[in-house]
Amino acid sequence: xxxxxxxxxxxxxxxxxxxxxxxxxxxxxxxxxxxxxxxxxxxxxxxxxxxxxxxxxxxxxxxxxxxxxxxxxxxxxxxxxxxxxxxxxxxxxxxxxxxxxxxxxxxxxxxxxxxxxxxxxxxxxxxxxxxxxxxx
Amino acid sequence: xxxxxxxxxxxxxxxxxxxxxxxxxxxxxxxxxxxxxxxxxxxxxxxxxxxxxxxxxxxxxxxxxxxxxxxxxxxxxxxxxxxxxxxxxxxxxxxxxxxxxxxxxxxxxxxxxxxxxxxxxxxxxxxxxxxxxxxxxxxxxxxxxxxxxxxxxxxxxxxxxxxxxxxxxxxxxxxxxxxxxxxxxxxxxxxxxxxxxxxxxxxxxxxxxxxxxxxxxxxxxxxxxxxxxxxxxxxxxxxxxxxxxxxxxxxxxxxxxxxxxxxxxxxxxxxxxxxxxxxxxxxxxxxxxxxx
Numbered sequence: 081x082x083x084x085x086x087x088x089x090x091x092x093x094x095x096x097x098x099x100x101x102x103x104x105x106x107x108x109x110x111x112x113x114x115x116x117x118x119x120x121x122x123x124x125x126x127x128x129x130x131x132x133x134x135x136x137x138x139x140x141x142x143x144x145x146x147x148x149x150x151x152x153x154x155x156x157x158x159x160x161x162x163x164x165x166x167x168x169x170x171x172x173x174x175x176x177x178x179x180x181x182x183x184x185x186x187x188x189x190x191x192x193x194x195x196x197x198x199x200x201x202x203x204x205x206x207x208x209x210x211x212x213x214x215x216x
Numbered sequence: 217x218x219x220x221x222x223x224x225x226x227x228x229x230x231x232x233x234x235x236x237x238x239x240x241x242x243x244x245x246x247x248x249x250x251x252x253x254x255x256x257x258x259x260x261x262x263x264x265x266x267x268x269x270x271x272x273x274x275x276x277x278x279x280x281x282x283x284x285x286x287x288x289x290x291x292x293x294x295x296x297x298x299x300x301x302x303x304x305x306x307x308x309x310x311x312x313x314x315x316x317x318x319x320x321x322x323x324x325x326x327x328x329x330x331x332x333x334x335x336x337x338x339x340x341x342x343x344x345x346x347x348x349x350x351x352x353x354x355x356x357x358x359x360x361x362x363x364x365x366x367x368x369x370x371x372x373x374x375x376x377x378x379x380x381x382x383x384x385x386x387x388x389x390x391x392x393x394x395x396x397x398x399x400x401x402x403x404x405x406x407x408x409x410x411x412x413x414x415x416x417x418x419x420x421x422x423x424x425x426x427x428x429x430x431x432x433x434x435x436x437x438x439x440x441x442x443x444x445x446x447x448x449x450x451x452x453x454x455x456x457x458x459x460x461x462x463x464x465x466x467x468x469x470x471x472x473x474x475x476x477x478x479x480x481x482x483x484x485x486x487x488x489x490x491x492x493x494x495x496x497x498x499x500x501x502x503x504x505x506x507x508x
Contacts, residue, residue, distance in 0.1 A: 090265055092363035092448055094258030110429050123269060124428035125437045148269060148438060152425070159265050161363055161441065196371055 083117035087133055089142055089158045096163045097142060103134040104156050106149050115151055122151045128202045130210050131158060141166060143210045145203055162203070169207050178204035221491065224484040228477055235473035238466045241304070245463035249395060251360050252456035256392075263449050270442050273431055274409075282432075283378050284439040287407045293330045294351065294382040295320070296373065296447065298389035298454040299339030301355055306465030308390060308398070308458050309338045315400045316388045320348070331382060333373055335366075335451065351376070361455065363448055370444035377406045378440070387450045390457035396464065398457035405446045408439065 087104055089097040104115040107129035126149050133140045147160030181201035188194055274285070297316050299309045316332075324330050327349055334340040334353040343350050354369045377385055385406035390398045427434055 090262045092259050092262045092445060093255070095261060108428065109433065113428070120426055121424050122426040122428055123272065123434060125434055146437065147441065148266075148434070150265075150269060150425075157265060159262065159269065161367065161444075195375070196368060199371075 083154055085115065085117055085154050085156050087156045087158070089131070089144070089160070089163045091145075091160055091163050093162075096165065096168075097133065097140075097158075099133075099135075101133045101135045101140075104149075104158075105132040105134070106144075106158065107131075108149070113149075115149075115156060117154055119151045119154075121153070122149075124149055126158065126160065128199070128206050130206065131163075141210055143169060143207045146199070164207065166211050169211050171208070171211060174204045174207040178208065221484065221487050224480055224487060228480045228484065231473050231476050231480065235470055235477070238469040238473060242463055242466035242470055245459050245466055248359055249456060249459035249463055252452070252459050255360060256452050256456055259449060259452055263445055266438075266442050266445050270408075270438060272425055273427065273434055273438060282435050282439055283380075284374070284406060284443060285408050285435075288383050290383045292328070292382040293323075293384045293386060294333055294373070294376070295330065296333040296385060296387050296389075297335070297339045297343075298387070298451060299334070299336030299342075300458045301337040301357070303338065304465060305458055305462040306468075308461035308465075309336075312388055312390055312400050313339060313342050315402070317346075319388070319402065333369070335369065335454075351381070359455070359459075361451065366448055366451055367444075370447045371440075373447060374406070374440045374443045377443075387447065389450050389454040390461070392453045392456040392460065395460045398460055403450065406443055408443065 084100045084102060085104060087097060087099060087101050088095060102117075106113060106115075106126045108124045108126055113124065126144060126147055128146055129144060131142045131144050133142065142158075143162075143164045143166075144158065144160045145162035147158065150157045150159065177200055181197045181204060184193060184197035185201065295316055297312060299312060303309065320330055331349045331351040332339075332343050333351050334343060335355075335357070337355040340350060340353040340355060352369065352372055354366070357365055373385065376382060384404065387401075387403045387405055389401065389403075391401040392398055
């Protein structure tokens with residue numbers, strides 16, 4: 081397998097990853113998808129989850145918020161509202177965000193607030209899980 | 217010459233202190249402006265990419281039934297106005313507030329026809345004090361915002377639009393042309409496109425992408441996210457404008473303080489010279505009197 085994938089993870093706060101990998105695994109809405117070189121051009125939504133970027137048997141994990149993946153000519157762009165490598169995750173902040181979201185879900189003021197809290201909770205749990213700090 | 221020597225001295229000292237503060241604020245604003253420009257450029261790749269995706273999908277998808285795309289009869293317009301939390305930023309806040317107030321007075325006769333979403337304490341209080349409807353507001357945003365700082369507001373705003381709380385969204389903010397030029401712009405962002413634009417898009421080439429699971433599902437998540445990114449982009453512009461405007465205001469204040477100090481020095485020297493002359497005259501007068 082000579083071909084590789086150029087992977088970019090792009091967020092509104094800047095580019096998080098820009099490197100070459102052998103395989104990309106992301107969580108799409110309908111389930112996990114793995115992308116290997118020479119994949120057909122595709123666009124799909126990705127959910128709040130951990131993306132795995134594999135190279136030489138090692139896998140790099142990135143916590144991603146909701147967004148999209150685009151594959152085009154061995155160029156993979158993961159376009160998400162937030163993304164962090166394990167080192168960049170602020171555990172304290174994620175934990176606080178989780179508590180706050182739980183509190184808001186319990187209060188359940190209105191629908192918009194509820195949906196938002198739910199998303200915030202998912203993101204916080206996702207981050208904590210990636211660094212292995214989430215005791216339920 | 218109303219002031220005594222001591223009085224002028226005091227005034228010079230206090231002006232100097234003010235100058236120290238304004239010149240420090242100038243430096244701070246300048247460095248913040250630098251950082252703002254960095255976050256602006258960090259945002260560019262995201263903005264370009266998401267716009268490209270939207271185009272791809274809108275091209276290949278025949279039905280444009282998503283509420284974000286389609287213009288509907290406008291009963292209520294929401295204005296998202298971007299101001300700062302603190303003053304001392306020159307015309308930054310006043311010009312954007314004045315613009316919006318004029319616009320509302322021109323366009324609307326009744327409070328039910330519009331609503332305001334305010335970023336920044338100054339904008340929020342301005343419209344609340346005038347008893348104008350403020351649907352949502354956010355204050356206390358950091359100087360170097362991340363997307364997550366504004367996420368709640370952008371999410372709510374787009375949801376409000378989808379839920380029919382209002383039928384059109386316009387942003388009113390300071391566009392950052394350069395460090396010395398910022399201008400208030402009013403930009404309609406929702407609905408995203410007009411019918412004419414849809415037709416125009418369709419004349420372009422067909423998209424080569426496979427959409428998983430399908431276009432409609434993707435549009436449902438992509439479009440709100442795109443709209444949110446537009447708001448965030450405008451906010452970054454506004455933040456850069458704020459820092460630039462504050463920087464210029466503080467530089468002017470420092471220059472003014474310099475002028476004032478040099479005027480006061482001149483006054484002080486004149487007063488001192490006058491005092492010396494008077495003392496001499498008194499001594500000479502005294503000596504003359506004794507001789508006489």
